[in-house]
Amino acid sequence: MDILLFVYILSTSFIAGIIGSLLGLGGGIILVPALTILFDMPIHEAIGVSFIGVLVNSSSSSLVYIKNRMTDMRLSSILELGAVTGSIIGAYTALLIDSNILSAIFGIVLGYISIDMYRKLKKNSEDNNKESRSDDEREYYDESTNEIITYSVIREKEGTVLSVIGGIFAGLLGLGGGAIFVPIMNRIMKVPIKVAIATSSFMIGVTSLVGALIFFNNGFIDVALVSPIILGIFFGAQIGSRINKGIDKQILTNIFCLVLIYIALRMIINGLEIEVLNL
């Protein structure tokens, strides 16, 4: 592999790792558009290597979340079944879809995620699930308030069925699927947001593995790109999690919402093959 290309991919993955970690995203949301737009890589190959990046990012962030006792492994084991099923459907569908259509779908989903992120920021959505109760009480340690929070999980069956949708998007687009898993857990199953993010991050490891295996089997993972992506994402995520506390998240999210919307439009335009004056 050309050393210059190696450095470019490493830098892109590093930035994807930092942004992903700062905004609580998997990294695939930056990596896939960057590889297709900046490096002119076919979207199927970009999605293939993105799975590896997401897998590394998920494992790396899970280390922190498990250590802080925020991951609900019982909940994860239940939802993973639906998510993995969805991921298989999504990955095989992606292999059947034309790259232009896939690019347009990616753009639309990216647009939705960025608008949703902006809306959440505006609402300053606070955790309102600490009071939900059922017979099966669970707890997690909240570092910010220094207390143990008790919560319950409700509507497990509905959550499992809905996690299929998250899995489909994860497998289809090489994303983690957290943008769907977190709202399912938080809004429908009434899981506290911090637990939902930690559990989603843990689950993403399995959904991205399934996607990676399917894409690998079909020859869409370029092994030469794996090294820079692993190193970039891993060290980017580590730095992102360390500088997380010192950064004004509101300004950061505002800026990246605009960047993501621009990327989304580029992906849609690429997908629809619209000739626009050198956007």
Next chain:
Amino acid sequence: MNENNKLENLTLTVIKTILILVISLTITSVILEVSFSQGILFDSIEISGMNLLDFTTIFLIFMIPVSRSIIMIIEFSKSDNQINAVSELAVLGIILGLVTRIII
């Protein structure tokens, strides 16, 4: 609570160990590639179209979710969380099915 802690600690140890191995192998692979030694040392053994070092790295990355699934199945079974154990077993079955497809 103790069972939960045991599961968390085991999972943490396994993920950490494999991740350290993956990062070390990747750095080694990059150093060898830059020093043009990789071809001499590893290209003679090829598995699934990859040299030994690349194959080991990818294999280890794939092993992270697999190994933590195995730990979860064992620990859930021990603590009588049968639904969780069966669900995780099904997930592991699907993953192994996909791996078998690649091998065959």
